[in-house]
Amino acid sequence: xxxxxxxxxxxxxxxxxxxxxxxxxxxxxxxxxxxxxxxxxxxxxxxxxxxxxxxxxxxxxxxxxxxxxxxxxxxxxxxxxxxxxxxxxxxxxxxxxxxxxxxxxxxxxxxxxxxxxxxxxxxxxxxxxxxxxxxxxxxxxxxxxxxxxxxxxxxxxxxxxxxxxxxxxxxxxxxxxxxxxxxxxxxxxxxxxxxxxxxxxxxxxxxxxxxxxxxxxxxxxxxxxxxxxxxxxxxxxxxxxxxxxxxxxxxxxxx
Ligand code: APR
Numbered sequence: 001x002x003x004x005x006x007x008x009x010x011x012x013x014x015x016x017x018x019x020x021x022x023x024x025x026x027x028x029x030x031x032x033x034x035x036x037x038x039x040x041x042x043x044x045x046x047x048x049x050x051x052x053x054x055x056x057x058x059x060x061x062x063x064x065x066x067x068x069x070x071x072x073x074x075x076x077x078x079x080x081x082x083x084x085x086x087x088x089x090x091x092x093x094x095x096x097x098x099x100x101x102x103x104x105x106x107x108x109x110x111x112x113x114x115x116x117x118x119x120x121x122x123x124x125x126x127x128x129x130x131x132x133x134x135x136x137x138x139x140x141x142x143x144x145x146x147x148x149x150x151x152x153x154x155x156x157x158x159x160x161x162x163x164x165x166x167x168x169x170x171x172x173x174x175x176x177x178x179x180x181x182x183x184x185x186x187x188x189x190x191x192x193x194x195x196x197x198x199x200x201x202x203x204x205x206x207x208x209x210x211x212x213x214x215x216x217x218x219x220x221x222x223x224x225x226x227x228x229x230x231x232x233x234x235x236x237x238x239x240x241x242x243x244x245x246x247x248x249x250x251x252x253x254x255x
Contacts, residue, residue, distance in 0.1 A: 023221070024107050025102075026102060026108070026197065027190050028095065029208060030113045030120070033199070034113075051078060057174055061175055088119045091200075091247075093123045100124075111125050196211070200243075203230040203232040222235070223236060225242060226241070
C-alpha cells in the first residue's frame with residue numbers, strides 16, 4: 001500500500017466513525033463477501049468434487065427440486081456441512097458489537113442480510129432480516145410447517161414432515177419472490193435511516209441492490225465496503241476498497 005493510499009484509507013475510516021457517531025439510526029446490508037473470510041463458498045465460486053458438474057443456478061430452483069428433490073437436498077446437505085464447519089469472522093463480530101452499542105445508546109439498528117448461513121446470529125447479532133431465508137430452516141411443501149433442521153447429513157433426502165410432505169430449504173430460490181414482510185421491513189429501514197452501509201455485496205441482485213439507492217433518496221449518508229467496485233460505488237458518500245473482516249474491526253475500535 002502506498003503512503004497516499006494509506007492516508008486515504010485512514011481518512012475514510014475516520015469519516016465512517018464520525019458518521020456512525022452522528023447517526024441516530026443505521027441500516028446495514030450484508031452479502032456473501034462478509035462471510036468470505038469465514039471460508040463460506042459463494043455461488044460464484046467454482047463447485048468442487050462431486051458437485052463440479054452441476055450449475056448451482058440450476059440446482060437452486062423450484063424446478064430442480066420438483067424434478068429431483070433427492071439431488072437438490074444432497075447438494076444443500078453439502079452446503080450445510082460447509083457452513084457448520086465455518087466460524088464467524090472479525091467482521092461478523094464487529095457488527096454484533098455495533099448492534100449492542102447502538103441499542104445501548106437508544107439508537108436504531110437494522111441488519112439486513114442476503115446470507116443464508118446464520119453466521120451473523122452465531123456472532124451475536126440478533127433479529128437480522130434474512131432477505132434470502134436460511135439453510136437451517138426447512139419448510140413442508142404440503143402443510144407449510146417450518147422447522148429448524150440441524151442434523152447433517154439428513155437421514156432422508158428430502159426430510160419429511162409429520163404430515164408426510166417433503167421439506168424444502170427455507171431459502172429463496174432463483175425465480176421466487178422474497179418474503180413480503182421481510183422485504184417491507186428492509187425497505188422501511190433503508191428509507192428511514194440516517195446511515196446506510198452496504199457491506200460485501202456485489203449490488204447486482206435485486207431487490208437488495210436497490211436498498212442503497214432507497215436509503216440515499218431518503219436522505220441517509222451511505223457507505224460501501226468491498227474489495228471491488230460495484231454499481232453502487234459511485235453513488236455512495238464513502239466507498240472503501242477492502243475486506244469487511246479487516247476494516248470493520250478497525251472502524252469500530254476505540255483508537
Ligand atoms: N469483504 C468484503 N467484500 C468481499 C470480500 C470480503 N472479504 N470478498 C469478496 N467480497 C465482495 C465481492 O467483491 C463481491 O462484490 O463480496 C461480493 C460478493 O458478491 P456476490 O457473490 O454477488 O454476493 P451477494 O452480493 O451477496 O449476492 C447476492 O446472489 O448468489 C446469489 O442468492 C445469492 O444472496 C446471494 C445473492
